[in-house]
Amino acid sequence: MNKAKEVSPAAALGMIEKGGLLVDVREPDEVAEASFNIPGVMLIPFRTFESHFQEIPDDRNVIIGCNVGERSLMATYFLMNHGYDKAVNLQDGIVGWAERGLPVIGKLKHTKGGCCCGGSKGHGEKSGGSCC
């Protein structure tokens, strides 16, 4: 399979300003903590992505974002597997977005990844394994 395309936060913002759609796949507790401060963000938590991805239009540029870009990379590949050829991954997620001074509402408490199993618990403690 082809490698997923990834874009920097600045490039993602440029795509959004030209009509691209940002899809945030973080879990509700993460979104409540801090969120992308741009209009029209679509929220589809990673845990429910498999059953709700069809809500994403396939005729627009779509940028998939999460906390640091791991879950969103999986979601991007998932969309590619379902024929979405305009889906790209947001590099470094909302953490990278915020680090580059792009607009965020709230305060990010967790600056590591979410759980590879889909949840937000543990926020990326993969090797230690507390995320599940």
Place this chain on the structure above:
Amino acid sequence: MKQVKILGSGCMKCNQLADAVNAIIATENIDASIEKVTDIQKIMAYNVLSLPALVVDEEVRCKGRVPERDELKDLLTR
């Protein structure tokens, strides 16, 4: 020989599944090779979002959980 793959990026559940699979293959003398797949691009070739996942002979037989021993034995031997 069966080809068994554990898909997961290395969290606790992924490691639990790998340990359980290794134990059953050893105790049941199953002729199998085991591979842990952690690369997201390779994992997504199976189109699986729920991890960990168990793949036997290129068929996804379980995803998003660690099955009990009896079920896991069945998944590995059927």
